[in-house]
Amino acid sequence: MRFADLPAGFLIAHRGGALQAPENTLEAYRWALRQGLQVLEQDVQVLADGALGVMHDGTVDRTTTSTGNVCDHTAASWKRLRIDAGTYLGGNWGDDLRPPLFEEVLAEFGGRALLCPEAKSPGTMAPMLDALESSGVDRETVLVQSFSRPECRVAVERGWQTLWLGSTDPAAAAADGISWIGVEAQAVTSSLCRSAHTLGVKVACYTVNRLWRWRNLKPCGVDACFSDDPVYLRDGARRHRRDAFAGGDWMPGMQPDGGVRGRFHSDGSFGFDAEGSAAWVLLGSLGPADPSAFTLDVAMCVDGLGEDAAGSLVLSTTDLPFDGSVSGGEGYEFLLHRDGRLVIRRFGDGVGAPVAEAGSTAVVAGDWVPLRVTVAAAGVSLARTDAPGAASAPAAAGPELGFLHIGRRGGAVRFQEVVFT
Numbered sequence: 221m222r223f224a225d226l227p228a229g230f231l232i233a234h235r236g237g238a239l240q241a242p243e244n245t246l247e248a249y250r251w252a253l254r255q256g257l258q259v260l261e262q263d264v265q266v267l268a269d270g271a272l273g274v275m276h277d278g279t280v281d282r283t284t285t286s287t288g289n290v291c292d293h294t295a296a297s298w299k300r301l302r303i304d305a306g307t308y309l310g311g312n313w314g315d316d317l318r319p320p321l322f323e324e325v326l327a328e329f330g331g332r333a334l335l336c337p338e339a340k341s342p343g344t345m346a347p348m349l350d351a352l353e354s355s356g357v358d359r360e361t362v363l364v365q366s367f368s369r370p371e372c373r374v375a376v377e378r379g380w381q382t383l384w385l386g387s388t389d390p391a392a393a394a395a396d397g398i399s400w401i402g403v404e405a406q407a408v409t410s411s412l413c414r415s416a417h418t419l420g421v422k423v424a425c426y427t428v429n430r431l432w433r434w435r436n437l438k439p440c441g442v443d444a445c446f447s448d449d450p451v452y453l454r455d456g457a458r459r460h461r462r463d464a465f466a467g468g469d470w471m472p473g474m475q476p477d478g479g480v481r482g483r484f485h486s487d488g489s490f491g492f493d494a495e496g497s498a499a500w501v502l503l504g505s506l507g508p509a510d511p512s513a514f515t516l517d518v519a520m521c522v523d524g525l526g527e528d529a530a531g532s533l534v535l536s537t538t539d540l541p542f543d544g545s546v547s548g549g550e551g552y553e554f555l556l557h558r559d560g561r562l563v564i565r566r567f568g569d570g571v572g573a574p575v576a577e578a579g580s581t582a583v584v585a586g587d588w589v590p591l592r593v594t595v596a597a598a599g600v601s602l603a604r605t606d607a608p609g610a611a612s613a614p615a616a617a618g619p620e621l622g623f624l625h626i627g628r629r630g631g632a633v634r635f636q637e638v639v640f641t
Contacts, residue, residue: 233324242305271295271324310483312468390416413441458507473504500627511622529630580609
């Protein structure tokens with residue numbers, strides 16, 4: 221397989237698929253290949269002794285248990301770094317992973333996958349090309365990239381397929397012999413793609429993780445797409461009817477709507493540990509067979525709620541991030557408050573308001589509360605199946621509530637046994 225053999229609109233596993241696997245690790249790249257993905261992206265930086273380390277950030281602080289600058293490490297100290305993926309990713313990847321050297325990536329994946337290495341730090345392109353050439357990897361299976369036009373010129377002069385990140389100037393790329401431009405998703409237009417293709421330049425967009433955006437971009441004529449969640453973009457929404465929390469793995473389409481990621485628990489649940497601000501996670505690949513009529517059963521455990529906080533279930537017509545409402549989408553939010561109140565809020569185009577409320581038994585911290593949401597042509601309802609009380613409202617939102625988000629409006633909340641029927 222070569223890049224020239226790929227169909228238009230192919231997906232690139234950005235950092236190996238950073239929303240599902242520990243980014244820029246051999247484990248992430250192995251995971252991506254198991255999912256049937258063909259193109260692996262990695263960030264390459266020069267270390268203090270000239271070796272090449274694979275990491276996105278300029279420091280090791282975010283993804284490892286150490287601190288300090290990437291460029292201050294040698295190959296030996298780089299191999300001693302450890303990644304606590306179970307903490308920063310929130311899954312069951314463990315805490316004994318390590319960031320690889322680029323030579324290790326080439327040794328394991330050169331010839332097995334198509335590689336898209338980025339010369340991340342200044343002056344990285346030439347030594348990165350040296351490593352590629354020393355490995356003997358087929359040039360047709362590698363697409364090197366950089367935000368630096370001079371660095372891209374270095375790659376072109378040495379005969380490598382090259383992608384100029386951050387460029388919206390296909391004419392300049394063509395003049396330099398650069399075969400690809402990498403464009404931020406919001407800057408992609410049909411006109412730009414047509415202009416690039418006329419000049420023989422291909423267009424990759426970055427970084428796209430939600431279906432709503434990918435569905436808007438594909439008709440523009442993009443040739444490739446960088447994604448942290450490529451399996452979700454490839455396979456689409458609502459492929460599963462039941463959660464997979466017990467396995468401790470982030471499902472495709474399971475994406476934090478904001479900065480709070482949440483984590484898995486040993487009892488097979490997923491949620492948000494500490495009391496804090498509102499937060500939600502999209503469950504994009506989980507949904508009903510018929511998004512216009514279904515039942516959703518969820519067990520919710522309130523470990524700690526403030527006076528006005530609540531556990532939250534959101535059903536929306538789009539997978540746009542939910543932050544209390546969804547601009548550009550419609551749907552309902554179903555809330556369980558500490559005092560037992562069941563509240564239904566309707567939102568549309570960024571505006572939300574309560575439309576139904578009912579009383580129920582007060583919530584006891586640490587107890588699991590079974591909830592049932594029913595969606596039908598006549599309306600929507602929220603009920604507890606272990607106690608009296610149900611709130612219902614006539615249908616008013618869009619016809620298909622196919623996207624589920626789970627979260628909290630403050631407090632510590634966990635979820636399990638999420639089932640659509």
